[in-house]
Amino acid sequence: MTMSAHRRSNLRVLAAGALAGLLGEALLLLAVQARTLEAGLRSDFRIVAALEPGLDAERRGVVEERLLALPGTEAMDYVSPEAAVERLSAVDPAFSQSVALIGENPVPGSFEATLAPEAVAQAAEWVKSAQTLPEVAEASYSAPAARAIVELQFYGRWLALLLSLAAAGAASSAAGALWRAWRAGLAPGALGRSAAVGGLCAAGFVLGAAVAAFSGRPSAGWAPGWPPAALQAAAAAAAWLVGFAWSLSTDAGGDGARGRERRAAAAALAMLVLSVAGPARAADARAQRRELEALGKELERLRAEAERYRDEAGRAEKDMKESRAAEKRLQSRIGALRKDLSEADGRRRSLGGKLAAIEAARGEARRRLSREVKDYSRRGPLLAYAGSAGVLEDVVRRGALRAKADYLEGVRSVRDRTAGEHAAAERKKASLERKAKAGLSELEATRRTGALAQEAYETTSRRVGEAEARMRALEESRKALANLVRDLEKRESKAAQASFKAEPAVHPKTLPWPVSGKVVSAFGKKRVEELGTWTIHNGIEISAEAGTQVRPVLAGEVIYSGPFRSYGNVVIVNHGGGFYSIYGHLAGPLQPKGARARPEVALGVIAAGGGKVYLELRQAGRALDPMKWLKP
Structure with a gap:
């Protein structure tokens, strides 16, 4: 092969490398864009778990622990009913007016769950698991957003696969070209320059494979092990090419033995690169499995301990309250009866005005409900694409519509009852007087029962102490008798x-x-x-x-x-x-x-x-x- 032919060959190699680099840059740009879009969608992706009404802080804490324990949960934020109303009123000012019309906040408290990137594909399973909890009324999320995130994760992994395979293929092609040139009898000096060019190309592809392999974490349902393997193969090929060029430069200088030694060293280096990563990955996997098992056991232990503490606290609280509950209930009931008795006459006079007010409120509520139903029918299909805010708005709007419908039904029942209540007001006054008198008698009887219960508690405590003393005496006797038998045996x-x-x-x-x-x-x-x-x-x-x-x-x-x-x-x-x-x-x-x-x-x-x-x-x-x- 002449020098000009060799130059043309090198130019073709460089042109191919440049084209491959441009293609790699385009693929990397697409991968970065896919990751950016995925991050933007995930930052707003939430699963909203609406809670049943009436949950106290302790029960909410239990629900939060159970939701956090579901697979893939990364974070959990509580949104109170008041905060939800403020958030939705910022979008629709008429929403707060609707809540004020109802008289009480119908919006449920909710938890907003953030899933780990690899768990977005299991959002539907997460929702099913959350809805098995009795405290969770409804769990919702944006299915189109979840599908878009999973597809972007897939595209990102696919682009990384293409980059890694391209890097490995380019390195192998360069090695094959050098091998064919050597077999064709290329001059050592020219072959050394070709090997150097091939080594530089391979090094570039190794860098591209590294960027692609470590560009992001795997998505759920697809956790491939090919990026490390492809990077390892490209690194081995680069090591062999550089070492081969180094050995050819020695052969050109006349020292053939040293060139053979350097080729052997290059092959050994390539084998070392191939042999190191496998055991390391296996060791890492075993360590992660052990750590995961340990964390799982510790989590189960902590859950059992927390549940046991809650049960003990519940039993202690129940025992403490039952000793005073009867007397407090009676005192509260008597106070309420006296208050109702004083208000009965005034209520009788106000029933006529109340009926007119109910009719007016019912008409206004029906008009507002009609407007909100129409508005929801127009905006409903768009809420699925609005991220976590849309999911929350959808849940709250549906709950508000149900609450208003229930409210209207209640207004109708109240209207029907009002006429009868007016006639029954006089009878209720007399009934309240009799109940108050009976309540006072029952209170005295309850106090006597409480004294007897206190005496029984003291007797039980004394019996427990006596039983403990008997148990200690029996235990000491048992041990002493066993010691006596051992002493007799020793004789x-x-x-x-x-x-x-x-x-x-x-x-x-x-x-x-x-x-x-x-x-x-x-x-x-x-x-x-x-x-x-x-x-x-x-x-x-x-x-x-x-x-x-x-x-x-x-x-x-x-x-x-x-x-x-x-x-x-x-x-x-x-x-x-x-x-x-x-x-x-x-x-x-x-x-x-x-x-x-x-x-x-x-x-x-x-x-x-x-x-x-x-x-x-x-x-x-x-x-x-x-x-x-x-x-x-």
Whole structure:
């Protein structure tokens, strides 16, 4: 190939690079424009969740927490009914006049939710989830705006894909051209210059791929992994081309060995670029998954804790209010009755004028409602394209129209009632006098009931204290009895202790009962109703008549006989092999310590006043459930 032909080849390469650069600039301009439009639409995109009327601040806080917990929620703003009226009155001054005509604000409070960019595509699912909350009356959003945002996100990702693929393709084409030139026998110097030009072109495409790959976050429903991969391939090709040109310059100088070494280094550098990003991305993904799982668990824990605190606060508030509610209600009712009684005569005289005023208000309300219905029918189709303000206006207008229609229906009912109320005014006055007198009598009775309730509360508190004391005594006795058995076990030889097995040397369901009776206290956890808590029973209690003989479940040696804390008189029998049986609530005479216990000989009798015997079985210091070893 001649020098002029080589120059023409280089000019063609440069011209192709310039055209590719212009095309890349155009694509980048389109991508930036798509992102700008998307940002503008998202800045005004809101989902309006209208609340049911009558929610207090605490319930609104609960609703806000639940809405924030929905997937994709980025922020939440509360719009009070007053703020909504001010916002809509700025657009339509007649709106405030309509609210004033109704007499009370019919506009509901609402939350305006801002979604994350990747969650806009799931706006419909978000609305369905929000409407499952009983406190949310209606949730609305602009479907055309959401669709436009999702489409712009798609176009932005598509342009980034084209830029990255173009960068990778250009780098590969440059590498292929150099390879074909080398195979055709191009002079080393000329080939080095071509490689340099190709390397510069590849570097330019690498920069374009970087801009496209990191131009924005992926949209919902499409989170591709190709931008890093395309950037990685372009960077590897650029590294190989630059290294190849470097090696050719060495070959032209006559040092072929060094040129081969540099080509090998270039290939190694390209392989390094290809191998680094994959594990890093995988590690990042694992770390993000772990962080997401941890955040999810922490969020669930905080929700459960907050819900528990709210329940406890609600119960405490209910208990506190119920002690005074009856008396306060009666006092309020008596005051209202007295006030109504003083106003009854004046109301009777004003009923005639009220009827005329109702007719006038009804006519004016009907005219205003007619105008607003016509205005809504004209503007309704345009509200879907007006962003969050249009969604809020649409929700409020529909609510206002419903409220005014209900208002007119109420006016008609009031008009019909007014005539009857005028005739009933005299009867109501007499009825109010009787009710006031009855209310005073009921108030006195309620005060007496309150005194009895206070006395019952004090009695219950005293019983709770006594139950706590009993529970502490039982717990201390249980621990002391377990310590006593362990001390007795320690007195045996180490060889005997080493021979203890995990289970007794008897078969389950074979031991005789110490007395014939009914189990009144089972083994294991037992609920103390007075305290609302649980205690642990290491044995069972069997009911029987006082004086009934108590016999051992198995032959053995009596190692303890005498009184022991809340168990009364206790006898402990060692059956060998680490197996012990304990009998409580006994009366004398008791089998003495050191005596040989046999099933046919009584250890003692059930004490008077108790009517039950305590039985506990232990193996190697561990409490056993007697029901698993006694005969059925």
